[in-house]
Amino acid sequence: MSDPQNYQVGWICAIETEYVAAKAFLDEIHKASEYLSPSDNNDYTLGKVGNHNIVIAILPDDEYGTTSAASVARDMLHSFTNIRVGLMVGIAGGAPSATHGIRLGDVVVSAARDGKDGVVQFDFGKRVQCREFQRFGFLNQPSTVLRTAVVGLRSQHTVHGHQLDESVNAILQKNPRLQEKFARPDKKTDILYHSDFLHAQGADNCGNMCGNDPSILKLQSKRSKDDDTVIHYGLIASSNH
Ligand SMILES: [Zn+2]
Numbered sequence: 668m669s670d671p672q673n674y675q676v677g678w679i680c681a682i683e684t685e686y687v688a689a690k691a692f693l694d695e696i697h698k699a700s701e702y703l704s705p706s707d708n709n710d711y712t713l714g715k716v717g718n719h720n721i722v723i724a725i726l727p728d729d730e731y732g733t734t735s736a737a738s739v740a741r742d743m744l745h746s747f748t749n750i751r752v753g754l755m756v757g758i759a760g761g762a763p764s765a766t767h768g769i770r771l772g773d774v775v776v777s778a779a780r781d782g783k784d785g786v787v788q789f790d791f792g793k794r795v796q797c798r799e800f801q802r803f804g805f806l807n808q809p810s811t812v813l814r815t816a817v818v819g820l821r822s823q824h825t826v827h828g829h830q831l832d833e834s835v836n837a838i839l840q841k842n843p844r845l846q847e848k849f850a851r852p853d854k855k856t857d858i859l860y861h862s863d864f865l866h867a868q869g870a871d872n873c874g875n876m877c878g879n880d881p882s883i884l885k886l887q888s889k890r891s892k893d894d895d896t897v898i899h900y901g902l903i904a905s906s907n908h
Pocket residue numbers: 866867870872873874876877
């Protein structure tokens with residue numbers, strides 16, 4: 668039986684798709700622990716990545732948002748009292764800009780920029796008549812050990828590349844059932860529309876329903892094969908809407 672005291676990294680997923688992917692990347696899966704706090708409502712997967720014992724938890728079905736994430740994190744800390752690092756890993760929307768050409772499948776790592784700590788609470792602030800929305804919600808900076816690890820990893824990637832695509836492909840080969848839902852979709856489906864284009868109502872497939880006339884599309888520069896997936900570092904916006 669796994670002892671909760673042996674786990675120092677807590678990983679929270681918001682939705683099932685993320686939970687499945689997280690579990691698939693564990694090098695080892697450990698037996699569930701029976702020694703959990705009686706008031707703990709979480710569902711856990713325990714395991715190991717490299718040398719690190721990891722506990723993964725998921726938000727309740729059909730419940731997202733920062734309040735829900737906070738209560739899952741609190742329950743986790745009640746049962747796994749030695750957790751030193753908490754990670755929120757999941758799917759997000761990327762807004763490409765002139766400086767950050769974010770595409771489908773890219774990875775964004777939260778990092779402090781311009782004196783602002785890694786995560787902006789995008790909808791937290793003050794609205795006053797005739798003035799712009801004043802935003803003042805920022806999460807505390809991650810611990811030094813994480814911030815130095817980011818630089819260490821990034822420098823390693825600069826020399827050797829990140830091999831993310833190889834790792835994902837290896838997982839898909841090992842778990843063929845994941846292929847359909849988790850493999851990288853055809854590049855042709857990554858279409859970027861101008862932000863003022865009005866999409867067809869109820870469209871779940873823009874390619875079929877909204878068209879791909881060049882006048883409504885924003886051109887994206889071609890990427891070389893070597894950097895199919897790009898890792899971006901900077902501020903992440905988090906909000907409930
Ligand atoms: Zn559309």
